[in-house]
Amino acid sequence: MTQQTAGLTPPRLELQGITKRYPSVVANDQVCLEVLPGQAHAVLGENGAGKSTLMKIIYGTVAPDQGQVRFNGQAVQIRNPHQARALGISMVFQHFSLFDTLTVAENVWLGLDKSLSLDEVRRRIEAKAGQYGLDIAPDRPVHTLGVGEMQRVEIIRALLTDPQLLILDEPTSVLTPQAVERLFAVLRQLVSQGCSLLYISHKLHEIRALCSACTVLRGGRVTGVCDPREESNASLSRMMIGAEPPALTIKPRQAGPVVLAVDALSLPKSEPFGVDLEHIALEVRSGEVLGIAGVSGNGQRELMWALSGEDTRSPAKGRLRLQGQDINGLGPTGRRRLGLQFVPEERLGRGAVPSMSLAHNLLLTRSESLGPGGWIRTGALASQARGLIERFRVKAGGPHAPAQSLSGGNLQKFIVGREIEAEPKLLIVSQPTWGVDVGAAAQIRGEILALRERGCAVLVVSEELDELFEICDRLHVMAKGRLSPSIDRAQATVEQIGEWMSGLWPDAAMREVAHDQA
């Protein structure tokens, strides 16, 4: 293929033998990549496959140990993002780099040539926005924007440099399915005008919808180059993880009595950029998995704080009931005593203390190895940790390995295992498989289903719709601090849930009225 194109126009970007070693891992091992002009090229790989490192090398924030980068046929050494932008390379990061207190135009202005006036920047934003049908108001402060809008700001900022190559790192993780379609329309327009795209993702269907070429990475090496439109999900995932993930079976089961009842819970936000919870109502029954879908930042965090007891403010009496008992005003320890175990979304620093051993991390939520007066029986604690490591197949250096020495997937297995092994009456799991490799994700979902079989009530909050459809009996959608009515998984469709994710569920108003009457 190289010979073919070499005669015509050189590839927009060509990487040869890129290698980057970190002290504990080889992030990129002899990676080659070729992006043609006007091509949407996907880089597919699991978390930790080396995608982000590769993009950082292209964008100049990381220097490769070996290998060559060619841009439009010229060998280049990209030392910093400034130089990358000068060459015509722009990047939209997964995590936005916007200042909340500044307006859209001011944020864009910060990244541009300082000789421009703010008015000129505003005009340019409006011109670009009109050209691509991106709806954006230059004078709005960023903190009033939703995540989808923030991403538009990032994209506009990238487009204002008139890039020849635009890198997008997991851009859809914050978007509803409908917003993804709108984003793709913009990207397709860019491609048709000759801009090249490097699109990083682990979502197979998106890659097949957008890209005409795909480089697959696994463990830092290229394991395949293909046209994703001609591949199936199964063949792509074989290249990505080396095997197809095992299919889960969910046995039909009659749900038991209500374990957790949340009744019209309203809580004002406790931080400036938080979300107010409004009239949240849900019930989780024993032997069922209830899912809460929605884009992050719509109140999930706040709801989890309220349910776990970390939010110490009490809502009105009786709003939260665990097995009929009012758990208002109870802290995390008191709720745990009643059988509520919780897996938070942040593993390091919240679910586990990074520098402490796995054994000591057990003590955060478990007290079986404590003697009278809170005496730590170190022998019992170590063997408890060893048992957990074995049962949940955690790859770790033993019970005394510090939590931070584990990979994301293994630490998550340990934390989920710690909560499951307590045989709770109610398990709440937030983002069970965020940043977790496919194998570990399948195992964690399997464990959740096994717990359901044993009659536990499970509440799962997740951004991954596929995951929710895989393990849940019923679904709610969370948007702007409110919760949709629940829908049986069997009756739900991705399109419908996607619509609900923007807060548009049909009977929201009616339900409230009915509730007030009741």
Place this chain on the structure above:
Amino acid sequence: MIRLEPRPQSSALWTYASPMLAIVITIALGILIFMALDKDPARALQMFFWEPLKSKYAVGEIMIKATPLLLIALGLSVCFRSNVWNIGAEGQFVIGAVCAGSVALMADKSTGLWIVPALMLAGVLGGMFWAGITALLRDRFNANEILVSLMLVYVATMVLSFLVHGPLKDPGGFNFPQSKTFEAITRIPRLMSGSRANIGVPIALICAVLLWIYLFRTRAGFAQQVGGLAPAAARYAGFSSRRALWVALLISGGAAGLAGALEVAGPIGQLTPYVPAGYGFAAIIVAFVGRLHPVGMVLSAVLMSMFYIGGELAQSRMGLPRSITGVFQGLLLFCLLACDTLVTYRLRWIRKGAG
């Protein structure tokens, strides 16, 4: 060219080797300073590292100075491990001394030996009270504990000064700003004759053991440290951050107050404006050089005590300025902070041009 590279995991070896290297570098820099001052470095080092160990009396002096340093450092380590930055141990030490001294002044010819535990208790309570002010302001008004505790040091010094110039001034003391000399019965019992070392030494060592148990064998101590290492994890587990704040400050205040009591009723024997000798600040260095670990702090307290005595000897015998002790203390902390880089980073020698 030397390059610093982050280690994948912090090095267990360098956690303990770093203080050793820091001591070596401090001594090396000390030799350079002595040479620059035209003093014989060998003789100066002898003052610091040999003279203080030469006799039973000298060793007793080391223990006398190491005791308050150790006690205060033990308390501070609870604070620092809990992410509570109590910089005001000096003030808690002074108020502890004031309270203990006030109790000691109540004694007369007929007082029994109970006065000794009573004055030690008064010292503990005084130190706790003073640290409690910091805890209260932090808890209720979110005031910065570093600034509050530090400023309270100066308030404490002023309180002491007011008392020895006024209410507690010795009527028969020719108007010197100092209290009566305490009755003999109030003196902290000595361990043996021929040395000034008193029962403060075993008390401090027992405290070190108790601290070790608290930190590493009880859930309360575990919870305390989680709050310092990962506040979100503490909240998730249900460990109260307010409780951690109060416990840390009360323990360290109590320890500093006890040190003040032992000092004022031990080697000093009366209240004077010279009670604050900088132990509260030096103990911060002791705590960090000892890696906030009870055993480490025993060793670093002895080392720091040798610096004090060595400094005094160097002053009297070699005509070196008294500030040499402070220079050494500062150098040691400075070198330790630099050496600690090696715990999380490693050095790589690379040829020029390669990177």
